[in-house]
Amino acid sequence: MPRSHLLLVNLGTPTAPEPEAVRAFLLEFLSDPEVVDLPAFIWRPFLKRVVLRRRPARVAELYRSIWTDGGSPLRVETNRMVQGLRELANGRFTVSAAYRYGEPSLDSEIARLAGDTAQPIVAVPLFPQRTGSTTGTAFARLDEVARRAGCASRVKPRCIAPDDPGYIAALAARWQLALARAAVPPEHLIVSFHGIPVRYDRNEQRQYSRDCEATTRAFLAASGWSAARTTLAYQSKFGFEKWLIPPTAGVLAALPGRGVRHVAVITPGFLTEGLETLEEIGIQGRETFLHAGGASFLRVGAVEAHPAMLQSLADMALAPPAMTIP
Numbered sequence: 322m323p324r325s326h327l328l329l330v331n332l333g334t335p336t337a338p339e340p341e342a343v344r345a346f347l348l349e350f351l352s353d354p355e356v357v358d359l360p361a362f363i364w365r366p367f368l369k370r371v372v373l374r375r376r377p378a379r380v381a382e383l384y385r386s387i388w389t390d391g392g393s394p395l396r397v398e399t400n401r402m403v404q405g406l407r408e409l410a411n412g413r414f415t416v417s418a419a420y421r422y423g424e425p426s427l428d429s430e431i432a433r434l435a436g437d438t439a440q441p442i443v444a445v446p447l448f449p450q451r452t453g454s455t456t457g458t459a460f461a462r463l464d465e466v467a468r469r470a471g472c473a474s475r476v477k478p479r480c481i482a483p484d485d486p487g488y489i490a491a492l493a494a495r496w497q498l499a500l501a502r503a504a505v506p507p508e509h510l511i512v513s514f515h516g517i518p519v520r521y522d523r524n525e526q527r528q529y530s531r532d533c534e535a536t537t538r539a540f541l542a543a544s545g546w547s548a549a550r551t552t553l554a555y556q557s558k559f560g561f562e563k564w565l566i567p568p569t570a571g572v573l574a575a576l577p578g579r580g581v582r583h584v585a586v587i588t589p590g591f592l593t594e595g596l597e598t599l600e601e602i603g604i605q606g607r608e609t610f611l612h613a614g615g616a617s618f619l620r621v622g623a624v625e626a627h628p629a630m631l632q633s634l635a636d637m638a639l640a641p642p643a644m645t646i647p
Contacts, residue, residue: 323437323439323440323441324412324413324414324415324440325414325415325440325441325442325443325477325638325639326414326415326416326417326434326437326440326441326442326443326638327406327410327414327415327416327417327443327445327634327635327637327638328416328417328418328419328430328434328442328443328444328445329399329402329403329406329416329417329418329419329445329447329634330418330419330420330421330427330444330445330446330447330459330463331395331399331418331419331420331421331446331447331592331593332395332420332421332422332447332448332455332595333346333349333350333395333420333421333422333423334346334393334395334396334420334423334595335381335384335393335423336393336423336424338381338382338384338385338388339381340377340378340381341377342381343376343377343380343381343384344373344377346422346423347372347373347376347377347380348368348369348373349422349423350422351368351372352365352368353421353422353454353458355453355454355457355458355461356454356458357560358521380596383596383600384596384600386599386600386604387594387595387596387599387600393595394593394594394595394599395593395594395595398593398594398623398625398626399418399447399593400418401625401626402418402447402592402593402625402626402630402631402634403416403417403418404626405626405628405631406631406634406635406638409631409632409635410635410638413638413639414443414635414638414639415440416638417430417434418430419431421446421458421459421462427459427462427463427466428462428466431463431466431467431470431472431476432466432470434472435467435470435471435472439475440475441475441476441477442467442472442475442476442477443477443479443637443638444459444460444463444476444477444478444479445478445479445480445481445634445637446459446460446480446481447481447592447593448481448590448592449480449481449482449483449485449488449532449536449589449590449592450483450514450529450532450533450536450589450590451480451483451528451529451532452517452521452522452525452528452529452532453521453525454517454521456480460478463476463478464476464478479637481633481634483532483533483535483536483539484535484536484538484539485633486629486633487629487630487631487632487633487634487636488624488629488630488633489536489539489540489543490543490627490629491624491627491628491629491630492536492540492543492544492587492589492624493540493543493544494627494629495587495621495622495623495624495627496540496544496546496587496621497544498622499585499587499619499620499621499622500585500619503585503617503619504617505583505616505617506583507583507584507585507617507619508550508581508582508583508584509550509551509552509576509581509583509584509585510546510550510551510552510584510585510586510587511551511552511554511569511572511573511584511585511586511587512533512536512537512540512551512552512553512554512587512589513554513555513556513569513586513587513588513590513602514533514536514553514554514555514556514588514589514590515555515556515557515590515591515597516555516556516557516558516564516565516568517529517555517564517565518560518562518563518564518565519562519563519564519565520562520563522565529565530565533553533555533589533590534553536589536590537551537553537589540587540589552567552572554566554567554568554569554571554572555567555568555569556568556569556570556588556597556601556602557597557601569586569602569606570605570606570609573586573606573609573610573613573615574609574610574613575613576610576613576615577610577613577614577615578613578614581615582614582615582616582617583615583616583617583619584610584615584617584618584619585618585619585620585621586602586606586618586619586620586621587621588602588621588623589624591623592623592624592625592630593623593625594622594623594625598620598623602620603620606618606620607620
């Protein structure tokens with residue numbers, strides 16, 4: 322039997338922290354009906370005439386605050402995961418990465434892989450909490466491009482379970498490392514996930530919020546941290562709809578008033594660092610908490626290429642588990 326190919330699918334990133342690059346990325350991202358499901362005749366003019374005129378310069382400035390010598394942190398760390406998996410594979414499977422938005426795209430990577438007429442392709446989005454705007458859009462695009470490339474029968478889509486043992490072990494290890502480095506132990510922990518509109522979650526029978534809750538329960542069990550000193554919250558609200566609550570920024574602003582002066586934030590929904598973790602939490606979140614009267618702020622790093630996380634991904638390539646795909 323031919324060895325499989327493990328395809329990691331991440332969200333994507335602008336090619337540079339400049340307005341034009343950000344504009345191109347936002348156009349592709351926000352044009353996806355799984356991300357913004359408003360009628361196109363309403364949303365597209367607003368996107369082009371308002372959003373893409375006002376946001377790119379401001380977002381580019383935010384990206385510049387986290388950009389590295391190697392480029393976007395998301396791309397750097399996705400590549401690090403690929404390299405770690407290649408070393409772990411030791412020839413048993415092959416590995417590459419593609420992005421739902423940006424390059425290398427799912428289109429180009431599936432076209433490249435289609436040349437091997439026998440190799441199974443195990444496609445794994447790097448999103449352990451399932452919803453249409455992450456796993457859903459990744460699998461929909463994957464199916465579309467695989468059919469076009471003539472290799473749909475070889476593509477095996479798989480999800481990282483929200484309580485996957487390797488994923489949870491990696492989260493717990495990052496938490497313990499952060500605690501060991503903290504000057505002052507935190508009094509409270511915020512488990513912050515990317516938010517989605519309440520309407521999306523309701524239409525999906527609360528699949529996303531239930532996955533976030535499952536991850537939080539599994540992490541607390543693995544880490545031994547008290548649920549009474551934990552708040553599950555949601556970040557990155559965009560637009561005017563009602564989103565899942567409580568909002569992370571609001572929790573950070575309120576905790577000092579409840580007597581919490583030392584806080585930690587972990588972001589399990591982001592397997593690689595990016596704008597949402599380094600800037601929104603690490604810079605904006607810190608400022609919000611300290612301005613409200615907090616004394617110390619601890620941000621827990623993403624799981625990235627932690628050995629336990631890589632082993633779980635490798636196991637999918639070697640013996641793909643059965644899991645319902647949204």
